[in-house]
Amino acid sequence: MSEPTLVLIRFAYLAILWIFVLAAISVIRSDMFGARVARETGRRDERRAAKASKARSKPSKARRGDPTQVVIVEGGNSGELVPLAGAPLLIGRGNDAAIRLDDDYVSTRHARIASSGDQWYVEDLGSTNGTYVGSSRITQPTAISLGTRIRIGKTILELRR
Amino acid sequence: MEFVHRRRRGAELFLLILSLVVGIGAYAAVGLGVDGEVPTDLVTHGLWLTVLVVGAHVAIRLRAAYADPILLPLVAALNGLGLAMIHRIDLARIAANPDRSSFAPSQLMWMTIGVVLFVTVLFTLRDHRRLQAFTYTAGLVAILLLILPLLPGIGRTINGARIWIHLGPLSFQPGEIAKVLLVIAFAGYLVLHRDALALAGRRVLFVDLPRGRDLGPILAMWLVSLGILVFQNDLGSSLLFFGLFLVMLYVSTERPGWLLVGGVLFGAGAYFGYLTTSHVQVRVDGWLHPFAQDSNAYQLVQGMYGMAWGGLTGRGLGQGAPQTTPISWSDFILPSLGEELGLTGVVAIILIYGLIVERGLRTALICRDDFGKLVATGLAVVFALQVFVVVGGVTKLIPLTGLTTPFLSQGGSSLVANWVIIALLLRISDHARRPPPEFLDPDADVDATQVVSLR
Numbered sequence: 001m002s003e004p005t006l007v008l009i010r011f012a013y014l015a016i017l018w019i020f021v022l023a024a025i026s027v028i029r030s031d032m033f034g035a036r037v038a039r040e041t042g043r044r045d046e047r048r049a050a051k052a053s054k055a056r057s058k059p060s061k062a063r064r065g066d067p068t069q070v071v072i073v074e075g076g077n078s079g080e081l082v083p084l085a086g087a088p089l090l091i092g093r094g095n096d097a098a099i100r101l102d103d104d105y106v107s108t109r110h111a112r113i114a115s116s117g118d119q120w121y122v123e124d125l126g127s128t129n130g131t132y133v134g135s136s137r138i139t140q141p142t143a144i145s146l147g148t149r150i151r152i153g154k155t156i157l158e159l160r161r
Numbered sequence: 162m163e164f165v166h167r168r169r170r171g172a173e174l175f176l177l178i179l180s181l182v183v184g185i186g187a188y189a190a191v192g193l194g195v196d197g198e199v200p201t202d203l204v205t206h207g208l209w210l211t212v213l214v215v216g217a218h219v220a221i222r223l224r225a226a227y228a229d230p231i232l233l234p235l236v237a238a239l240n241g242l243g244l245a246m247i248h249r250i251d252l253a254r255i256a257a258n259p260d261r262s263s264f265a266p267s268q269l270m271w272m273t274i275g276v277v278l279f280v281t282v283l284f285t286l287r288d289h290r291r292l293q294a295f296t297y298t299a300g301l302v303a304i305l306l307l308i309l310p311l312l313p314g315i316g317r318t319i320n321g322a323r324i325w326i327h328l329g330p331l332s333f334q335p336g337e338i339a340k341v342l343l344v345i346a347f348a349g350y351l352v353l354h355r356d357a358l359a360l361a362g363r364r365v366l367f368v369d370l371p372r373g374r375d376l377g378p379i380l381a382m383w384l385v386s387l388g389i390l391v392f393q394n395d396l397g398s399s400l401l402f403f404g405l406f407l408v409m410l411y412v413s414t415e416r417p418g419w420l421l422v423g424g425v426l427f428g429a430g431a432y433f434g435y436l437t438t439s440h441v442q443v444r445v446d447g448w449l450h451p452f453a454q455d456s457n458a459y460q461l462v463q464g465m466y467g468m469a470w471g472g473l474t475g476r477g478l479g480q481g482a483p484q485t486t487p488i489s490w491s492d493f494i495l496p497s498l499g500e501e502l503g504l505t506g507v508v509a510i511i512l513i514y515g516l517i518v519e520r521g522l523r524t525a526l527i528c529r530d531d532f533g534k535l536v537a538t539g540l541a542v543v544f545a546l547q548v549f550v551v552v553g554g555v556t557k558l559i560p561l562t563g564l565t566t567p568f569l570s571q572g573g574s575s576l577v578a579n580w581v582i583i584a585l586l587l588r589i590s591d592h593a594r595r596p597p598p599e600f601l602d603p604d605a606d607v608d609a610t611q612v613v614s615l616r
Contacts, residue, residue, distance in 0.1 A: 001197035010477035013190050014502065017509045020179045020238055024231050024516055027172045031230065126290035126532065139288045140595065141529075 067120060067146050067159035070113065075155030076102045084159075088114035091152060092125075105129050105153030113144075120144050120159060129153055166594035169230035170222055176234035177214055184210055184241015187478060191249040194479020209269065210241055213276045220280040225591035232520050232590075235513050236568055236583050240272055240576075242510070243569035245478070246490070246498055253484035264490055264571045271573035275580030282584035289588050293532045296349030300382045303342035306335035307389045322563060323393045336390070336398050337565075337578035340405075340543055341585070346382060347406060348535035351413040355531075359414040371414075394440055397550055397564035403427060404546045405539060412538050413531075441560075448560040460487045464496030464555050468507075475503030492563055494570045496555050511552065514567070518545045524590040533589045540582050 070089065072080045082089065082099050089098040094108035101110075107127035114121055123141040124131040132151040133142050144150060150157045185207040192200030200206075214237045221228055248265035255261050286292070292299075310316040315326045325332050351358070358371040383406050390399035407423035434441045447458030456462070463486040471481060483489045483497030490497070499507045521541025528534045547564050554561040565575035 001193060006194065006477055006480065009190050009193055010474065010480075013186060013478060014474060014505050014509075016179075016182055016186050017502070017506060020176075020183050020234075021509050021512050021516075023179055024176055024235060024513075027169070027176060027231055028516070028519075030172070031166075031169060124290075126293050126530075128294070140592065 066118065067161060069160050070099060071158050071160045072099075072101075073149070073156045073158050075153070077155065081160075084113070084115075084120075088112050090125075091157070092127075099157070101152065101155050103153040103155050106155065110152055111150075114141075122150050127152075165596045166227060168226050170218075170226065173221070173230035173233060174218060176231065177218055177237060180234040180238035180241065181207075181211055181214060183238040184245065187242050187245035188248065190478040191245050191252070192479070194477055195249065195252050206244075206269075209273075210237075210244075213273060217276050217279055220283050221587060224283040225587050227595040228587040228591035229520050229524060229594070232517060232583055232587060235517050235520075236580075239510070239513055239568040242498070243494065243566075243571075244268055244272070246483075246494055246501075246569070247571050249479055249501070250484050250490045250497060252479075253482070257484065267573070268571050268576070271576045272580075274573070275577045278577055279580040279584040282581055283588060286585075286588055289533055289536065289585065289592060290530060292345050292536070293349045293352070296346055296353075299342040299349070300346035303339040303346060304382065304385050304389070306339040306342070307393075309335050310393060311389070322395045324395045324398070334572070334574035336395065337574040338581075340398075340401070341540075341578055341581055343382075343402065344405065344409075344536060344539035344543060347409045348532055348539055350378065350382075351409060352532045352535055355413040358410075359416060391434075395563070396441065396444070397562035400550060400562060401543065401546050401564065405542055408542045409535060409539050413535055444560045444562065448557060451557065458561075460493065461555070461557065461561055463487070464489075464493050465557065467496045467500035468556075471500040471503045473504050475499070475501050475506055477501060491565065491570045491572055492551070493555055494566055495552060498569070510569075511548070514544070514548045517541075518548075520590070521586050524586055524593055528589055528593040533592060537586060537589045540586055543582070 068084055070082045070084060072078050072082075077100075080099075086098055090109060090112055091097055091099040091101065091106075092108050092110040093101060093103070093106045097109070099113075107125075107129070109125050110127040111125055111131045112123045114123065120143070121141040122131060122133065122138065122144050124138050129152075130137040132138070133144060133148060144159060146159050146161065148159065185203070188206055189199055189203055192198060192203065214233075217233055217237075221233065244265060247268050248263075251263040251265050255263060309326050310323050312326075315328060316323055317325045317327050317332070319325050324334050324336050326335060354375050357375045383402070387399050387402055390402065403423070407419060410423075411417065411419045431441075435445055443457050446453075447456060447461055450456060451458040451462050451465070467481065467483055467486055467489075470476065475481070478501050481497075481500040483493075483500050486493045486496060495507065495510070498510060502509075518541050521537055521544060525534045525537035525541065528537055544567060547567055550559070550562055550564050551566045553559040554564075565572050567579045568576065
């Protein structure tokens, strides 16, 4: 192998290495800007969705008024009402929980109910037995609305007006 | 933050292809530089690398669709480059003495095991917060793993450090796995007790000292692991664990005083070590006076000569003489790369490490739960400290201590542990970047049977 070819290979390889590094950096950069673009398209989608729902114009019970309290529907503490005013609300067996459940299947810090804008979410805090919305165990903050049944241990909670 | 991350799996694939060009290109350049022809096994080697990388990519697509798109390509490029360099040193070693065994095939096997574990972690660990349940189990297992090499029969001393276990034909460094487990244990403990650690307690000088009952368990866990490491003469790992603990304590309590206290403690401990242990004295003397007449720093000096010979753009792959440095395929792989790729190449490699750490810390920043934040910080810090200690050691910035260069240097346990670290980081970043789920349609009749997505 001749000397100039080897020199060429040497510089070509260094170029490849740096192209890779710069490409990685440019993906990081576009990831930042990309996120912003995605938000804008997201907004456009939202607007479109809002328009569509207006076109349907089907007023529903659920749209009227926001939830103001959490009701314990089933379980040991059934019938208790907790106002949502103090959100985010911690649900668990611990002393610091806003919604204290007397249920052996509930963890000390089990789940949290919080709001973002008009939307209410329930989030599992790494409990042992899990938090269920409907029949599926949630692994991330999940949107809930009036009447969505949240099952925690043997207890079932619901948002009410 | 109403900020939606995109999946970016296409960008990941593009970067992966580039990273394969880096890895396979290095392998081809080594063949061209050493023998003057493209190596005959380039196709099998390249295919195997491609299969591993594509396998990992598909696993991410299936199980962590929103995970960070840059981590896997960075790691794949480093691993491919490391394999090529180990192969290159193998060629030189075997040319000098045909009886020697080659390291590259076993390294490729360990990489395969690492990728399999990576995929397993992504498939079995759906939610990283489940790990918080194993706080104390992880701590206990980490300490047991660290004790293993001290047991007679399976433990073995190699190059002065008793950190290896041998089971039949397999040898393993359990400390590498203990590293990951300790991050989980520290994070799980600190996330529960951070408030108590930060607020309850007395103020001494500049630091709010926490109460003994808050700090006690974790302090004991840490002292035991540190003691074992010192007993095993494994300086690099003890430095790593010390720094890891300190940074995690600082991050969780938001008290910069810890860094001050830790720094003072470290200085005192290092000076005490220097006065009492000959092992440390040798390292420090080699660092201060490597070129002295009676210097013990042959390895360090060889590495520096190599890097100096490499200069700005290197000798070219396959055309240096990295095999003249002892252990050039493992601890000293960075000077070997510096010799053949020059400063230009080494800066690129250090930049890749920097980007890996940056992605880890970014994951910690955008993560929504405290446990995930702490685990991601811990893993990124492990990575950063390890690279700093190794690169600083071989470039004579700090005294030389034995630690592996992540993903580059030959050594199965380290490679496997690092693939697991990357899998955990990707799991956390998938969780952090995933947009909030679609709203349940308020019009829908909630009492009726619904189709429920199980994913």
